[in-house]
Amino acid sequence: xxxxxxxxxxxxxxxxxxxxxxxxxxxxxxxxxxxxxxxxxxxxxxxxxxxxxxxxxxxxxxxxxxxxxxxxxxxxxxxxxxxxxxxxxxxxxxxxxxxxxxxxxxxxxxxxxxxxxxxxxxxxxxxxxxxxxxxxxxxxxxxxxxxxxxxxxxxxxxxxxxxxxxxxxxxxxxxxxxxxxxxxxxxxxxxxxxxxxxxxxxxxxxxxxxxxxxxxxxxxxxxxxxxxxxxxxxxxxxxxxxxxxxxxxxxxxxxxxxxxxxxxxxxxxxxxxxxxxxxxxxxxxxxxxxxxxxxxxxxxxxxxxxxxxxxxxxxxxxxxxxxxxxx
Numbered sequence: 001x002x003x004x005x006x007x008x009x010x011x012x013x014x015x016x017x018x019x020x021x022x023x024x025x026x027x028x029x030x031x032x033x034x035x036x037x038x039x040x041x042x043x044x045x046x047x048x049x050x051x052x053x054x055x056x057x058x059x060x061x062x063x064x065x066x067x068x069x070x071x072x073x074x075x076x077x078x079x080x081x082x083x084x085x086x087x088x089x090x091x092x093x094x095x096x097x098x099x100x101x102x103x104x105x106x107x108x109x110x111x112x113x114x115x116x117x118x119x120x121x122x123x124x125x126x127x128x129x130x131x132x133x134x135x136x137x138x139x140x141x142x143x144x145x146x147x148x149x150x151x152x153x154x155x156x157x158x159x160x161x162x163x164x165x166x167x168x169x170x171x172x173x174x175x176x177x178x179x180x181x182x183x184x185x186x187x188x189x190x191x192x193x194x195x196x197x198x199x200x201x202x203x204x205x206x207x208x209x210x211x212x213x214x215x216x217x218x219x220x221x222x223x224x225x226x227x228x229x230x231x232x233x234x235x236x237x238x239x240x241x242x243x244x245x246x247x248x249x250x251x252x253x254x255x256x257x258x259x260x261x262x263x264x265x266x267x268x269x270x271x272x273x274x275x276x277x278x279x280x281x282x283x284x285x286x287x288x289x290x291x292x293x294x295x296x297x298x299x300x301x302x303x304x305x306x307x308x309x310x311x312x313x314x315x316x317x318x319x320x321x322x323x324x325x326x327x
Contacts, residue, residue: 001300006094009306011123012279022288026113026149026162028080028194028291030033031307032133032307032310032311033303033304033306034129035091035129035132035133035136036129036133036303036306036307036310037125037168037298037303038133039123039128039129039133040043040106040125040126040129040298040301040303041089041126041298043061043066043120043121043125043128043129044120044121044125044296044297045113045117046113047060047061047064048119049114049149050112050113050114050118050120050161051113051114051115051116051156051158051159052113052116052154052158052161053116053158053245053261055089057255058089058113058153058159059090059114060150061112061150062078062089062090062091062092062153063285064077064127064271064301065092065094065112066094066151068132068224069092069132069149069153070094071141072136072139072198073126073139074095074096074135074139075094075095075096076085076092076093076094077092077093077094077276077314078090078091078092078093078117078133079091079092079093079169079170080127080274081154081163081164081165081166081169081170082164082169083162084103084150085163086156088163089119089153089154089159089163089166089167090153090263091150091151091152091153091166091167091169092150092151092172093110093148093149093150093151093170094135094143094148094149094150095137095147095148095149095275096135096139096141096143096146096148096149097142097145097146098142098144098145098146098147098321099142099144100144100323101145101146101323102143102145102146103146103180104146104175104180104182105145105146105147105148105179105182105187106145106146106147106148106149106181106182106183106184106185106320106321107150107183107184107270107277108134108135108147108148108149108150108184108185108187108317109131109133109149109150109151109152109167109184109185109187109198109266109267109268110123110124110127110128110129110130110131110150110151110152110187110188111124111127111128111152111153111154111156111166111188111266112124112151112152112153112155112264113152113153113154113157113159113256115156115157115159115292116156116158116159116297117292117293117294118259118293118294119294119296120296121296121297121298121300122189122190122191122192122288122290122291122300122301123188123284123291123292123296124145124187124188124189125298126187126189126190126301126306127186127188127189127190128151128187128308129306130187130190130310130313131149131151131187132319133310134149134310134313137314138166138200138314138317142157143318143321143322144322144323145182145320145321146321147317147321147323147325150167150170152165152166152170152266153166154166154244155265155266156220156257157166163219164231165266165268165269167186167266167267167268167269167270168269168272170269171269171270171273171275172269172273172274175273175274175275180271180318181275182276183238183276183277183278183320184267184270184275184276184277184278185238185267185278185279185281185313185317186265186266186267186270186277186278186279187275187279187280187313188265188266188267188280188281188284188308189280189281189283189284189288190209190223190280190281190282190306190309191282191300191301191302191303191305191306192220192282192290192300192301193221193222193282193290193302193305194219194220194221194222194255194285194287194288195217195219195220195221195288196220197219198218198219198220199218199219199220199228199285199287200216200218200219200220200283200286200287201287202216202283202286203259203260203261203286205261211280211323212256213219214253217251218251218253219289220282221249222248222249222250222281223242223248223249223250223252223257223280223281223282223283223305223309223312224250224251224252224253224279224280224281225226225238225239225242225250225251225252225278225279225280226253226255226262226278226279226280226281226285227253227254227255227262227267227276227277227278227279228256228257228262228271229254229256229257229275229279230232230257230276231254231276231277233252233253234276234277234278235252236252236254236314236322237271237280238278238280238316238320239252239316239318241316241318241319241320242311242312242313242315242316243312243325244315245308245312245314247307247308247309247311247312248305248306248308248309248311250312250327257271260287262279264284265279265281267279280309280313288300300301317327
């Protein structure tokens with residue numbers, strides 16, 4: 001990865017120099033739930049206005065993510081999404097270089113911006129917190145393939161107007177570099193669950209689900225793995241790995257690309273660039289009543305279930321980044 005000179009006030013980062021491979025004792029001793037709560041609270045309260053109306057706070061939240069990754073020992077790159085207009089923000093990129101096939105890359109991404117007028121605890125502080133916890137777990141454990149952690153800016157419509165989505169810029173540049181991205185997972189809203197029957201909706205009617213042979217639950221107590229038909233193999237592989245953990249209720253949803261709602265996160269830009277990608281999600285507004293509202297706050301999230309999802313994702317990432325006999 002090309003290292004850029006940092007012009008922002010992230011004094012802890014010097015170019016792409018790796019940080020000290022240490023953790024504070026207090027962080028080591030905390031539970032997964034406690035770490036998730038702490039990170040979601042930081043993003044949704046300290047950086048509550050992390051949107052294009054307050055670009056300074058949005059960028060500061062990105063620098064905070066960079067500091068977290070740096071403290072885990074990663075080299076960190078703050079990659080501008082528009083070189084001619086630095087005010088459009090940056091993606092936060094760190095990677096765990098593979099041991100035997102470093103040229104093959106697994107991307108784990110989550111957008112760190114929030115929509116205007118919402119603190120974005122679920123959307124998407126939850127995804128970023130999960131990504132940071134996973135990066136912490138893998139920091140000293142390189143696998144066959146490279147794992148690249150990316151915090152994307154400008155995912156929300158209000159923040160990408162007049163500029164570019166961070167994931168679009170990254171996927172476009174990855175294609176230009178001929179990066180061999182074998183899988184991309186977008187962590188998009190992981191924290192809201194509802195055990196009430198009828199709490200789960202879908203962007204299509206039940207008749208379509210039946211035509212597709214899908215028996216989808218009407219209770220919002222699961223985490224979804226969403227992809228296109230052409231991503232079915234990746235969806236099923238990730239689903240099998242996550243179930244193996246026994247820590248999360250999983251629903252696989254390979255769907256026709258014509259269903260517009262399945263494009264609505266950073267994975268969609270990787271599809272545009274020709275990569276296989278999936279979205280890991282609590283299904284956004286098809287479940288939570290707090291979507292893009294001031295009420296999307298930390299007290300609405302289920303951190304016990306989130307911790308289970310992180311445990312399940314750890315198994316899936318290890319599977320994707322470790323070569324099997326037939327690969």
